[in-house]
Amino acid sequence: MVALNQTINWQPPEIGSGRFGNWLEDVKEWSLSRDRYWGTPLPIWVSEDGSDQFAVGSIAELKQGLYEHEDGRREPVSAMAAEQIDLHRPFVDRIVFEKNGKVYRRTPEIIDVWFDSGAMPFAQYHYPFENKELFESRFPADYIAEGVDQTRGWFYTLHNIATVLFDKPAFKNIIVNDMILDETGQKMSKRKGNLVQPFEIITRYGVDPLRWYLMASTNPWLPKRFDAKGIEEVHRKFFDTFLNTYSFFAMYANIDRFDPASIPVPIAQRPEIDRWILSRLYTIVERVDQRMDNYDITQSVRPVAEFLLDDVSNWYVRRNRRRFWREGDSQDKAAAYHTLYEVLLTLARLTAPFIPFIAEEIYHNLRTEEMPESVHLCDYPTLDAARKALQDPELESRMATAQRVVRMARALRNETRIRVRQPLSELVVATRSAAALQAVQDMRDIIQEELNVKQVTASEQPDALVTRHAKPNFKTLGPRFGKAMKQVAGLIQSWGDAEIETLTQQGSMTIVLEGETHAITPEEVEISDEAKGDLMVSREGNLLVGLNVHITPELEVEGIAREFVNRIQNLRKDIKLDIQDRIEIYAAATGKTAMALEKMGSYIMVETLAIRLERTLPDGVSPTEINLDTETFPVYIRSVKE
Secondary structure (H helix, E strand, C coil): CHHHHCCCEEECHHHHHHHHHHHHHCCCCCCCEECCCCCCECCEEEECCCCCEEECCCHHHHCCCEEECCCCCEEEHHHCCHHHCCCCCCCHHHEEEEECCEEEEECCCEECHHHHHHCHHHHCCCCCCCCHHHHHHHCCEEEEEEEHHHHHCHHHHHHHHHHHHHCCCCEEEEEEECCEECCCCCECCCCCCCCCCHHHHHHHHCHHHHHHHHHHHCCCCCCEECCHHHHHHHHHHHHHHHHHHHHHHHHHHHHCCCCCCCCCCCHHHCCHHHHHHHHHHHHHHHHHHHHHHCCCCHHHHHHHHHHHHHHHHHHHHHHCHHHHHCCCCCHHHHHHHHHHHHHHHHHHHHHCCCCHHHHHHHHHHHCCCCCCCCHHHCCCCCCCHHHHCCCCHHHHHHHHHHHHHHHHHHHHHHHHCCCCCCCEEEEEEECCCHHHHHHHHHCHHHHHHHHCEEEEEEECCHHHCEEEEEEECHHHHHHHHHHHHHHHHHHHHCCCHHHHHHHHHHCCEEEEECCEEEEECHHHEEEEEEECCCEEEEEECCEEEEEECCCCHHHHHHHHHHHHHHHHHHHHHHCCCCCCCCEEEEECCCHHHHHHHHHCHHHHHHHHCEEEEECCCCCCCCCEEEECCCCEEEEEEEECCC
């Protein structure tokens, strides 16, 4: 049993090698009999003188006995009708055998019910009496799952019986579940009043969000604190994003009568961002396949959620909206449709085992006539040669660097409370990594658009942006150097860029104290950056970004225009205009806002699909007050259909 256990893929492995493995190493004798009435009768017949016993192994053998009536009369069991024969007590207790001049009666015990559970792999097929090929094709089981308390229960009885009978494990893979606790970490019980009713949760949130939450929140073999707020967050971040992304695609695809069965634009002819999202898609498919093969459920679903939110929704769709709502047909628009269609269809198939209902709904809305009727009849996505060819690790790496730069710079905007709609003059990205530097240069236009800056500069000299300062961590260094700490502090504080760079890149920096050399680690030093000029700076790993936050009058005007466009787009939604409707805009703005409308009028009209932009209101209309940081003023818009 110990040797066979080592062939099983346990999740987590430490349960198999530890709790279960230790139990096997010191296994106790298993008494199969129980002194109870209800249960599977122990099929052992003992002679009345107690000198002999034998086991009955089949109904055919049982029919060789005699049924003893209450009046003492005996008749062959084989002469009885099939429906009269009952394999339970009290019927079997009245069957006796006569052998070699002795009478044998069944021992009164029943079999331990754990034996019943451990026998289920073959008992369910009535093996060995029938279904031999069926049983052998399905044994050992590919996978089982149960609670951690079953290490001495079901897991053990399955393993024990399979080892004795077949010299094989009963299962190849196993996921061990731990307890679901309340939100404070307490065990749920009626007495404590902290029970969560599953059907109330399902009614409120749906089964798919509950299922995804349980899989994504923590590994199943860890205790899980159940908090309904977590389901709400999963619903908002993952499910709303999935459905909104599909709705975005469907809305424009219906307008343009997109046919997914049409000949797609060759991948090589699609824009770089299309090739990137397809590469990311099949990298995620590969990762999910690998982790599913290893029965690592949590690490299978998390990458899907991150991909959908960070790469598909917040990056690809947001950056490509114009390609979808641009009027007319073009190869570029067709490429965008085919790319997003492939992403959504693959995600529906990829998530089907985890969220079967929502995946089915999205698949049903995307499928063409030649596809299987249900997503659950489709092959699961795998990385075949054609999809492998779509992977471009170098492109993914470059785009990841761009995303990282954008995230860091947006954090600086948030820190200074400058909205992304407000243009800024320059972003400087400094790094000593040649690969990162090249990525910034290659992705310069994307970074510039994402951050709404006029210029992106890539630099090999981080020290041109900041002055770095080193300060000793007295909590870690004090116990180490004691009375010499003051001298050590002086040495560390004297470090310049070169010494700090050595510390961060090589993992240590040496100091000489009274003739002895000591290695100082990054954990023992606090490093800070002091920005130069008008820059706000942020450092992460090998990247340093500097954002010029000085807003010139020209930049301010452009920012006001962008804020105005945002308010007009919201008004369009409020009055339920179709996305392709043309409008007229009337805005009674003054001061800086009026200046922005005059200078940026063409931009505003293009962005809002306006054919007219006036700075006085028509008579007899009911305008809407809108608020910009510069002023509050009335605005009226109407469709040109009116």
